Amino acid sequence: MEAVLNVDYFAHILVFFFIYSLVVFGLSYSTHAAGILSLGHGAFYGIGAYTAALLTIHFNVGFFTATVLAGLAALLASSFIGFCSLRLKEDYLAIATLAFLEVTRQLLYNWSSVTNGAYGLAGIPPAQLFGFEARQPVSFLPISIILSLFGIVIITRISRTPLGFSILASTDDPIALQTFGKRPTVLKLGVLSISAFLAGVAGSQYAFYVNYVHPNDFGLSTSIMFLAIAMIATARRPIAGCFVGLLLFFVTSELLRLLNFPAEVKGNLIQILTALTIFLVVLFRERHAKK
Amino acid sequence: MTSVRPLLKVSGISKSYGGRNVLCDVSLEVLPSTVVCLTGTNGSGKTTLLDIICGFIRSDIGSIKLRETEISHYRPWQIARLGIARTFQETRPFSRLTIQENLLVASPMKDANSFFRIFFRPKLAADELRSARHRVDKIGTELFKGNTNVRSADLSFGQRRLLEIARVVCSNASLILFDEPVSALSSESRKQVVQIIRTLVSDGASVLFVEHDQNVIQELADRVYKLHAGKIV
Amino acid sequence: MRGQFDLLIQICINGLAAGAMYSLVAVGYSLVYGVLRFINFAHAASIAIGAYAFLTLTTYLGIPIVLAFLLASSLAGLFGWTLEKVAYHPLRRSSSLTPLLSGIAIAILIENVLALAFGPAPYRLSRSSESDAIQLLGRYSILRVHLYMLASAGIAAMLLLIMLRYTSLGRRIRATAENLELAQVRGIDTDNTISLVFVIGSFLAGVAGILIAYETQVTPQIGFLPSIKGFIAALVGGLGNVGGTVIAGLLLGFFENVLVWQLPTVYKDSIAFVVLIGFLLFKPGGLFPNKWKRF
Numbered sequence: 001m002e003a004v005l006n007v008d009y010f011a012h013i014l015v016f017f018f019i020y021s022l023v024v025f026g027l028s029y030s031t032h033a034a035g036i037l038s039l040g041h042g043a044f045y046g047i048g049a050y051t052a053a054l055l056t057i058h059f060n061v062g063f064f065t066a067t068v069l070a071g072l073a074a075l076l077a078s079s080f081i082g083f084c085s086l087r088l089k090e091d092y093l094a095i096a097t098l099a100f101l102e103v104t105r106q107l108l109y110n111w112s113s114v115t116n117g118a119y120g121l122a123g124i125p126p127a128q129l130f131g132f133e134a135r136q137p138v139s140f141l142p143i144s145i146i147l148s149l150f151g152i153v154i155i156t157r158i159s160r161t162p163l164g165f166s167i168l169a170s171t172d173d174p175i176a177l178q179t180f181g182k183r184p185t186v187l188k189l190g191v192l193s194i195s196a197f198l199a200g201v202a203g204s205q206y207a208f209y210v211n212y213v214h215p216n217d218f219g220l221s222t223s224i225m226f227l228a229i230a231m232i233a234t235a236r237r238p239i240a241g242c243f244v245g246l247l248l249f250f251v252t253s254e255l256l257r258l259l260n261f262p263a264e265v266k267g268n269l270i271q272i273l274t275a276l277t278i279f280l281v282v283l284f285r286e287r288h289a290k291k
Numbered sequence: 292m293t294s295v296r297p298l299l300k301v302s303g304i305s306k307s308y309g310g311r312n313v314l315c316d317v318s319l320e321v322l323p324s325t326v327v328c329l330t331g332t333n334g335s336g337k338t339t340l341l342d343i344i345c346g347f348i349r350s351d352i353g354s355i356k357l358r359e360t361e362i363s364h365y366r367p368w369q370i371a372r373l374g375i376a377r378t379f380q381e382t383r384p385f386s387r388l389t390i391q392e393n394l395l396v397a398s399p400m401k402d403a404n405s406f407f408r409i410f411f412r413p414k415l416a417a418d419e420l421r422s423a424r425h426r427v428d429k430i431g432t433e434l435f436k437g438n439t440n441v442r443s444a445d446l447s448f449g450q451r452r453l454l455e456i457a458r459v460v461c462s463n464a465s466l467i468l469f470d471e472p473v474s475a476l477s478s479e480s481r482k483q484v485v486q487i488i489r490t491l492v493s494d495g496a497s498v499l500f501v502e503h504d505q506n507v508i509q510e511l512a513d514r515v516y517k518l519h520a521g522k523i524v
Numbered sequence: 525m526r527g528q529f530d531l532l533i534q535i536c537i538n539g540l541a542a543g544a545m546y547s548l549v550a551v552g553y554s555l556v557y558g559v560l561r562f563i564n565f566a567h568a569a570s571i572a573i574g575a576y577a578f579l580t581l582t583t584y585l586g587i588p589i590v591l592a593f594l595l596a597s598s599l600a601g602l603f604g605w606t607l608e609k610v611a612y613h614p615l616r617r618s619s620s621l622t623p624l625l626s627g628i629a630i631a632i633l634i635e636n637v638l639a640l641a642f643g644p645a646p647y648r649l650s651r652s653s654e655s656d657a658i659q660l661l662g663r664y665s666i667l668r669v670h671l672y673m674l675a676s677a678g679i680a681a682m683l684l685l686i687m688l689r690y691t692s693l694g695r696r697i698r699a700t701a702e703n704l705e706l707a708q709v710r711g712i713d714t715d716n717t718i719s720l721v722f723v724i725g726s727f728l729a730g731v732a733g734i735l736i737a738y739e740t741q742v743t744p745q746i747g748f749l750p751s752i753k754g755f756i757a758a759l760v761g762g763l764g765n766v767g768g769t770v771i772a773g774l775l776l777g778f779f780e781n782v783l784v785w786q787l788p789t790v791y792k793d794s795i796a797f798v799v800l801i802g803f804l805l806f807k808p809g810g811l812f813p814n815k816w817k818r819f
Contacts, residue, residue: 088805095755162403169387172384179377269640272633279630
């Protein structure tokens with residue numbers, strides 16, 4: 001069924017495009033500029049989603065408040081990774097992020113009294129924006145675009161100021177950076193916190209848009225997908241590369257869907273392509289690295 | 292004659308690594324607006340002493356006082372914020388940044404460096420950045436003939452030396468530690484560096500530099516300490 | 525009271541068997557880290573390849589079990605060799621992060637390729653005789669497969685330690701682990717040594733994969749949890765310290781099963797992660813640090 005030209009469907013894809021973009025912007029900047037490889041960014045996405053879902057289901061919190069609180073919850077959670085980053089080398093830190101991802105997923109899965117465990121949380125009410133109920137993709141799209149722009153502004157502003165230069169320096173030479181009175185650890189933590197916040201905001205959007213969350217939505221494959229997209233960007237162009245990556249991802253995803261593969265096969269193929277992307281990007285960058 | 296309080300007072304510093312005595316009861320003083328030279332053979336512990344003063348290494352015993360404040364247990368960034376800057380012998384540029392960006396990182400700025408103030412006080416940050424750029428451009432023209440958009444990873448060793456020096460000039464520090472500032476430089480660049488150090492001192496800073504080159508020492512140093520096998524001679 | 529004690533013994537046996545598998549996997553991580561100082565994230569793939577190769581050889585090609593066992597493990601070893609050449613060797617010069625990413629990518633690639641090739645549904649390997657229990661000491665029983673696990677881990681550990689200590693390959697590995705450049709200067713073919721390290725580690729992982737497949741079933745994700753737990757064991761034992769790693773693997777399996785006796789079963793896997801986080805934060809050198817020398 002060639003439903004691509006259906007406006008609703010196209011808008012639906014765009015909504016996800018912009019929701020993912022928020023996660024990927026933060027992840028990209030955190031990875032390239034601050035040198036923190038987060039293999040488990042899906043955890044922040046999931047924490048944001050569940051926080052927003054629970055707040056709105058149990059306490060009737062509105063969309064904007066829930067989104068902000070979701071971002072803050074993810075930011076808070078990132079402090080654990082931040083603490084680890086103070087004590088761990090880069091590759092051990094990556095593993096810690098993986099462990100964090102898995103522990104979060106297990107928590108979401110097993111803490112059934114709160115999260116409804118393996119059944120997921122259904123019945124999340126749609127976002128109420130200025131009196132309208134944003135049920136349709138077309139009505140949700142503006143908000144996801146605006147929030148994505150918000151992410152762009154934050155990241156570009158930081159990267160173009162001396163603060164951004166210091167952040168790059170904190171990865172290049174943290175020792176020399178200290179001799180100018182700056183603290184590399186604080187800078188990296190700041191970037192990590194922001195990237196977690198953005199992921200949390202994205203998660204909240206996901207919850208309000210899809211109206212159902214399940215622990216498996218926020219696992220390793222999701223995290224790796226985000227990472228693959230983020231890897232296409234660079235430290236100097238954290239945003240532009242993300243858009244390229246997002247475009248590649250969504251176009252490929254839709255092509256696969258059009259080729260009528262069964263759902264599982266499509267999933268496998270996407271993961272294969274994601275893995276290949278990461279592998280090729282890593283290899284390519286290594287060949288052309290200036291040392 | 293009234294005695295001037297020293298800016299930096301190093302007393303009785305000793306450091307040993309696994310049984311080897313790198314530094315043994317080293318003491319020295321740097322008076323305000325003077326140039327002190329630390330010289331000696333390779334391996335006599337000069338760089339280690341600099342590392343200790345900057346807070347990267349803890350001495351076994353001894354004290355370091357900056358204007359009467361004991362700083363021997365301070366972290367490197369705290370010591371830097373008290374007004375001490377240094378260059379590194381092996382040169383440590385921020386490789387992904389251009390020359391200009393390196394210098395901007397070194398320039399002290401409050402608003403343009405804060406996660407909050409770049410968003411909530413954008414005008415202040417922009418003003419700060421503008422004046423810092425102005426200063427940086429001046430130094431950039433002087434030392435690099437204005438080509439400050441080059442990535443510092445692409446610089447020659449001599450240019451990286453100059454970058455080290457330019458960075459500490461931008462840092463506005465009151466005590467600057469140079470680790471072999473003129474080694475591997477052309478004689479013209481050497482003259483430039485000597486002139487820069489003179490200007491720094493006349494603007495009020497103090498300098499402690501490690502060097503072998505006797506000419507430079509003669510030209511600049513007000514006081515010379517010689518370090519041999521960890522001891523002052 | 526007697527019943528409780530018997531149950532405890534049974535749990536211990538189960539735990540040690542599980543631990544034996546973790547040890548087999550962990551040794552691979554330990555060896556690779558010892559020589560190259562990075563973490564081979566694609567190790568999970570070796571486990572899966574061992575299992576699926578065995579499945580194909582026995583079920584589809586009708587090859588006798590023992591031969592299939594050796595062949596499948598060797599295929600896993602061969603995969604390890606290829607892995608090093610393709611995914612890690614070109615990245616030698618970079619930070620320890622890029623091989624990590626490369627490894628993860630390969631692990632995901634292999635898992636999904638296997639899923640496409642064999643389908644996501646699990647396969648059962650065991651015929652009834654394999655899962656029979658054997659009587660021990662009159663009162664306790666041990667599953668045959670658990671016995672094989674303990675035996676293979678024990679044999680592998682012994683052979684490995686002997687090899688490292690007394691053979692020329694072992695000397696070469698230890699020299700490379702201690703200082704790669706120095707070893708090269710002394711004329712050791714470090715590239716070859718490193719390849720062999722990968723082959724050995726992946727071979728053992730393949731063995732683990734086959735045995736795990738016997739105990740449970742063959743799925744594309746078969747490598748996932750054992751590889752993580754194997755890594756945790758390797759970390760706890762001290763990356764690069766083979767003896768410590770083996771011990772740590774056994775301990776991990778033991779504690780997992782013992783603790784789950786009292787805790788709700790869902791938290792069994794979380795135990796390993798808590799251990800991981802604990803060690804990462806407080807004792808990243810592992811239980812027996814001072815690593816390379818202890819090879």
